[in-house]
Amino acid sequence: MTGLGEALGGDLRTVLELAALAPSVHNSQPWRFVWDGARLSLFEDRARALPVLDPTGRERVLSCGAALLNARVALSELGHGHSVELLPEPDREDLLARVTISGSSEAGEDVRALAQAIPRRTTDRDPFDARSVPAEARTALRLAAEQEGAWLRFVSGDAADAKAVELQVLLSHADDSQRSDPRYLAELASWRRDREAEGVPTRALPSVPAELRASTWVPRDFDAASDSPKSRAGTQVGRDGSPLPAEHPAVLVLGTRGDDRHDWLVAGQALSRVLLRATVDGLSAQPLTQVLEVPVLRARMRHALGVQGHPQMLLRVGYGHTGPTSRRRAVEDFASVETG
Numbered sequence: 001m002t003g004l005g006e007a008l009g010g011d012l013r014t015v016l017e018l019a020a021l022a023p024s025v026h027n028s029q030p031w032r033f034v035w036d037g038a039r040l041s042l043f044e045d046r047a048r049a050l051p052v053l054d055p056t057g058r059e060r061v062l063s064c065g066a067a068l069l070n071a072r073v074a075l076s077e078l079g080h081g082h083s084v085e086l087l088p089e090p091d092r093e094d095l096l097a098r099v100t101i102s103g104s105s106e107a108g109e110d111v112r113a114l115a116q117a118i119p120r121r122t123t124d125r126d127p128f129d130a131r132s133v134p135a136e137a138r139t140a141l142r143l144a145a146e147q148e149g150a151w152l153r154f155v156s157g158d159a160a161d162a163k164a165v166e167l168q169v170l171l172s173h174a175d176d177s178q179r180s181d182p183r184y185l186a187e188l189a190s191w192r193r194d195r196e197a198e199g200v201p202t203r204a205l206p207s208v209p210a211e212l213r214a215s216t217w218v219p220r221d222f223d224a225a226s227d228s229p230k231s232r233a234g235t236q237v238g239r240d241g242s243p244l245p246a247e248h249p250a251v252l253v254l255g256t257r258g259d260d261r262h263d264w265l266v267a268g269q270a271l272s273r274v275l276l277r278a279t280v281d282g283l284s285a286q287p288l289t290q291v292l293e294v295p296v297l298r299a300r301m302r303h304a305l306g307v308q309g310h311p312q313m314l315l316r317v318g319y320g321h322t323g324p325t326s327r328r329r330a331v332e333d334f335a336s337v338e339t340g
C-alpha cells in the first residue's frame with residue numbers, strides 16, 4: 001500500500017502540511033484527512049470540539065474550511081488539477097469535503113503567491129502600526145472573500161462606519177459574558193498549551209496585556225483564567241509607564257448568505273483566502289470572534305450591520321510584525337491512507 005510519503009508523486013505530505021498551517025479556533029486543528037489513492041477526503045474531528053465556546057460546531061467546520069482552502073492552493077501550486085465537492089454524502093455528517101485529483105494544471109502567479117504565503121501567515125495579536133490599510137488592499141481582501149462565495153465589509157479604518165461603535169460595544173459585552181462563565185474559562189485554559197503541537201502557546205500571545213492596550217476592539221484574553229503573569233514580555237509599555245498609542249485597526253466582517261454547514265465551509269475557505277491575500281500584501285490579522293459566539297449578540301451584530309446574510313468572522317487587519325508561530329501536529333496524527 002502506498003504510504004503518505006509516496007502518495008501523489010510524493011506531494012501529498014506537502015499538501016497536508018500546508019493544509020494544517022491553516023488557522024483554527026484555539027489552534028484545535030479539528031480536521032482529519034483520508035487519501036484513497038485518487039481522492040482526498042476531509043472530515044471534522046469532533047474529539048477536538050469546544051462544546052462551551054462552539055456548541056454548534058460552526059467554528060470547527062469553519063476551521064476545516066480554512067484547511068481545505070490551503071489544501072486546494074497547495075494542490076494547484078504543485079500542478080495537480082482537482083475538483084471539490086462539499087458535503088458529498090449527506091448521511092455522513094462528519095465528511096465535509098472530497099477533493100478529486102484530475103490530471104495536471106498550470107498554477108497562475110496569484111496561486112503561487114498565496115501558496116508561498118501559507119507558512120508566513122500567523123495570527124498577529126500585537127498592536128499594529130499607525131499606517132492605515134490602503135483602498136487597493138481593502139478591495140483585494142473583499143475580492144478574495146467574494147471569490148470563495150462569501151461577502152466582506154469593512155466596518156472600521158479609513159472607511160469609517162457608524163456601525164463600528166455599535167460593534168465594539170457588542171464585542172465588549174460578549175467578552176464580559178464569556179469571562180463570567182467558569183465553563184468557558186476552564187475550556188479556554190485547557191487549550192493554553194506551551195509544550196504541545198496544538199493549542200495556543202504563550203509565545204503567540206500579545207507582548208502587551210489587554211488592559212494596557214489603547215484599543216476599543218476587545219481582543220480575547222487567552223489568560224483570562226490564570227493568575228500567572230500575562231503576555232510574553234510587556235516590552236512595549238513606555239518605561240515611564242506612559243500609555244501606549246491609541247490603536248485604530250481596520251476591522252472587517254466576513255459573512256455568508258446562509259448559516260448552515262455548507263455556508264460555514266464557504267466562510268472558512270474565504271477566511272483563509274482573505275488571510276493569505278493579506279499576507280501577500282504585507283498585512284497582519286487577528287480574529288475577534290467573541291461576539292459571534294454569543295447567539296443573542298451575533299443576532300444583534302447582524303441587525304446592526306443591516307445585512308441580509310450572516311456574519312461569520314470579525315477580523316482586525318493592519319501592518320504588524322511577523323508573529324511567533326504556534327505549532328502543528330505531525331501529518332500522521334491527522335491523516336491516513338485508506339485504499340481498497
Ligand SMILES: Cc1cc2nc3c(=O)[nH]c(=O)nc-3n(C[C@H](O)[C@H](O)[C@H](O)COP(=O)(O)O)c2cc1C
Binds near residue numbers: 025062121
Ligand atoms: C474560527 C476561528 C476563531 C478564532 N478566534 C480567535 C479569537 O477570538 N482571538 C484570537 O486571537 N485568535 C482567534 N483565532 C486564531 C486562532 O487562535 C489561531 O489561528 C490559532 O491559534 C493558530 O495560530 P496561527 O493562526 O498563528 O497559525 C481564531 C481562528 C479561527 C479559525
